[in-house]
Amino acid sequence: MASSERAANAGRSRSLTFRVLFLATLWAAVALVVIAVVISALYRQSAEKSFRDLLRAQLYNVINSVSAEEGQRLAGAPQLGDLRFFQPQSGWYWIVEPIGGTLESEPLTSASLGSAVIPIPDTDAIPFDTRYERFYTTRDSFDNAVEVVETEVVLDDEGRTARFRVVGNRDVLEADIDDFSGSLYLALAGFGIGSLLLNVVAILIGLKPLDHARQALERIRAGDSERLDGDFPREIQPLASEINALIDSNRRIVERARMQVGNLAHSLKTPIAVLLNESRTIAAPQGELVRTQAEAMQSQVQSYLNRARIAAQRESVLARTEAQGTLERLVRVMRRLNADRAFPLSVDPPGLVLAMEQQDVEETVGNLLENAARYARRTVAVRAFPAPAGMAGSDPARRAWAVVEVEDDGPGLEPDEIREALKRGKRLDESKPGTGLGLSIVSEIASEYQGTFELSRGSAGGLRARLVLPAVTKEVA
Structure with a gap:
């Protein structure tokens, strides 16, 4: 069983069609995988950037909607136009907290926050950037993976300051990326299968002239034709021409061999015939001995001449x-x-x-x-x-x-x-x-x-x- 499998594998490896199809399939598979990874990575990068831009835009809306009253309290009712900020446990929140002891006010929060708590990392671990913003990922009290954008703003000339945070549900982002990746992989798989089938058809059609050449060679071997005839493509025509030249050369060699065999036969027949005739005039037992040996020589010479003739003809048509x-x-x-x-x-x-x-x-x-x-x-x-x-x-x-x-x-x-x-x-x-x-x-x-x-x-x-x-x-x- 193992030897038959090795023979089958060796036969496939020697097949030109198999090699071309294997390499084309391998290249298509590698190319599609690379394309899928690159497109998916680019989409993730774009989606994350858009997600952060959305959070930043909502953050500015909250900043513009909140102020400090004369009674040292925070006031404002941000309207962000997104119903998720009103849905409990949605993972979408906004929070405004007074800092520095300049305001004696409770934090302002979105209706969706409820009693949830958003962990805040230390600024030493995640510092503010040059725009005095920082982004970080954490989990809320409902185990939603959330992305937070945070900044600190001075509300008035008296230095009253508040910390603003807008929180977005990162699970929504990941689900959107997963949906896109799934659709992308499915589309590329369909495209790959279609390309493979198209490659199979194209390769089989492209290699068809080689099959025609093989059939023409079979006709030559079977004696139905003497030359490799056919309308071959430019890439195969030189091969056909060389084969025809080889056939012509072989035919000339065979003709010379036949001529030499014929000449040899004629040159040997006469001496042997003379020996046979002379043996009849010689008295026995010497005459019988000469006749017997001449007949044996005649038979053996004819046998070897036949073998030479057959060997010359066997390689021709x-x-x-x-x-x-x-x-x-x-x-x-x-x-x-x-x-x-x-x-x-x-x-x-x-x-x-x-x-x-x-x-x-x-x-x-x-x-x-x-x-x-x-x-x-x-x-x-x-x-x-x-x-x-x-x-x-x-x-x-x-x-x-x-x-x-x-x-x-x-x-x-x-x-x-x-x-x-x-x-x-x-x-x-x-x-x-x-x-x-x-x-x-x-x-x-x-x-x-x-x-x-x-x-x-x-x-x-x-x-x-x-x-x-x-x-x-x-x-x-």
């Missing part, structure tokens, strides 16, 4: 061979050569296409048919079908594989004999004709196409030869 027609021709020949045996053929679906050269299909399946016909009693069955899920060649990235099975009803082979039979030049039955190269050639050709070849005991007790070969997908075919 894949050839395609229809399984139905090719297998029918092979079976038709075997029926004529072995009239006493049946060769039932099954190709499902009939339109199955192998991604191989026709002569390579004929050589692999032909060798298997010849080998099976030598040992079969009555029947050699041939089947071709798409490889089931989980069965593939040595290239798991390839999308399509096909299975070709040749099964006889002969004596079959034991596991140890199967391992010996796959060795080059090994013949288990010396009484049968052949060089012992057939099965090894089949294995080599299948391996060059990144397929697999195996032998096992069949359902009828004979030998079953199974080839897993590259196929062409249905949509490409």
